[in-house]
Amino acid sequence: MRAVADLPTPAVLIDLDRVERNLARMAEAARDASVRLRPHAKTHKVLEIGRLQLAAGAAGLSLAKVSEAEVFAAAGFDDIFLAYPTVGEDRARRLLALSDRIRIAVGADDVEATRALGAVFRAAGRTLDVLLKVDCGYHRVGVDPADARAVACRIAELPGIRLRGVFTHGGQAYSAETPEDAAEVGRSEGETVARVARELRDDGIPVEEVSVGSTPTALSAMRVEGVTECRPGNYVYYDGSQVALGTCRLEDCAMTVIARVVSAPVPDRAVLDAGSKTLSSDPLRPRAGGHGRILGTSSRIERLSEEHGVVQVAPGDRFRVGERVRILPNHACVVSNLHDVLYAVRGDRVEAELRVAARGKVT
Numbered sequence: 001m002r003a004v005a006d007l008p009t010p011a012v013l014i015d016l017d018r019v020e021r022n023l024a025r026m027a028e029a030a031r032d033a034s035v036r037l038r039p040h041a042k043t044h045k046v047l048e049i050g051r052l053q054l055a056a057g058a059a060g061l062s063l064a065k066v067s068e069a070e071v072f073a074a075a076g077f078d079d080i081f082l083a084y085p086t087v088g089e090d091r092a093r094r095l096l097a098l099s100d101r102i103r104i105a106v107g108a109d110d111v112e113a114t115r116a117l118g119a120v121f122r123a124a125g126r127t128l129d130v131l132l133k134v135d136c137g138y139h140r141v142g143v144d145p146a147d148a149r150a151v152a153c154r155i156a157e158l159p160g161i162r163l164r165g166v167f168t169h170g171g172q173a174y175s176a177e178t179p180e181d182a183a184e185v186g187r188s189e190g191e192t193v194a195r196v197a198r199e200l201r202d203d204g205i206p207v208e209e210v211s212v213g214s215t216p217t218a219l220s221a222m223r224v225e226g227v228t229e230c231r232p233g234n235y236v237y238y239d240g241s242q243v244a245l246g247t248c249r250l251e252d253c254a255m256t257v258i259a260r261v262v263s264a265p266v267p268d269r270a271v272l273d274a275g276s277k278t279l280s281s282d283p284l285r286p287r288a289g290g291h292g293r294i295l296g297t298s299s300r301i302e303r304l305s306e307e308h309g310v311v312q313v314a315p316g317d318r319f320r321v322g323e324r325v326r327i328l329p330n331h332a333c334v335v336s337n338l339h340d341v342l343y344a345v346r347g348d349r350v351e352a353e354l355r356v357a358a359r360g361k362v363t
């Protein structure tokens with residue numbers, strides 16, 4: 001078995017003990033709250049990690065793009081929700097092909113776009129399951145809760161479409177100042193979508209699924225009465241932003257990047273062989289704070305170019321050329337998408353190479 005110390009750099013490590021612990025904890029929280037867990041596999045895009053999530057009790061997976069679903073379906077995953085507005089006849093045809101093999105549903109917030117999807121399914125004598133996206137305050141996609149009833153009624157009547165339920169995503173929690181604020185976003189996230197579900201049922205529309213979830217809001221949102229499903233993604237690895245938000249502890253973080261010092265020209269500057277191609281340029285949330293924490297030091301990566309991570313060396317730290325360091329990335333999801341292979345480790349041994357099978361799948 002290979003040692004971590006023998007890996008080329010930069011390399012992304014996944015600590016399997018921590019992944020298993022993170023999966024078990026979230027699965028237990030979902031069981032306690034009596035909701036189904038449908039983790040967002042966008043974070044890892046790795047088939048083996050998806051299988052671990054199902055083995056830990058997940059009901060299925062969430063993804064964003066049809067091409068991601070195609071990769072997971074080909075590997076035997078048979079229950080996928082695309083928590084993303086799926087628009088266009090080209091995608092409808094690919095969804096139809098997927099629906100021959102797996103249980104699939106998509107998010108929607110637009111009547112005419114959904115009508116076009118339904119037309120393709122109707123022509124084939126089939127029905128596509130749709131969840132209406134409700135905006136609970138993130139203000140990205142999703143209908144205003146005040147409009148949800150009217151839009152849901154129209155979607156529910158579309159040929160070729162079955163309205164399976166409603167969903168939302170409290171992404172505004174990534175700006176929360178404290179863990180209590182994030183928990184409050186989660187409660188409000190759950191209450192918003194549960195209220196819409198009640199209104200739809202009052203109108204005679206059956207609502208089977210009431211789905212919530214981001215990693216910072218999962219634990220509070222899933223406990224709201226009426227919520228049936230939760231879709232956290234990042235919790236599988238966590239990252240520097242989740243530590244800064246107070247969602248997890250440093251020792252829960254399962255993804256680290258090893259890099260080598262390639263230059264240390266002056267005492268207060270060192271340069272690593274990991275730049276934006278390795279770490280992404282995503283900022284630390286909720287407040288900017290460099291591009292990655294160097295574990296075991298007080299130093300952070302202050303700026304990046306593609307192949308350079310420039311470290312502002314903190315007083316008391318010292319970096320020698322050739323030395324290896326371990327970095328906690330700001331945002332694990334985007335790091336996965338940058339790498340063909342991740343190294344699954346236990347302690348200082350490499351246990352497996354994980355192919356990021358659905359990386360770069362953007363269509």
Ligand SMILES: Cc1ncc(COP(=O)(O)O)c(C=O)c1O
Pocket residue numbers: 040043083084168169213214215216231232233234235333
């Ligand atoms: C619609 C949707 N649901 C769930 C998630 C998972 O959230 P997180 O990455 O905070 O776990 C995301 C993440 O972007 C998302 O966009």
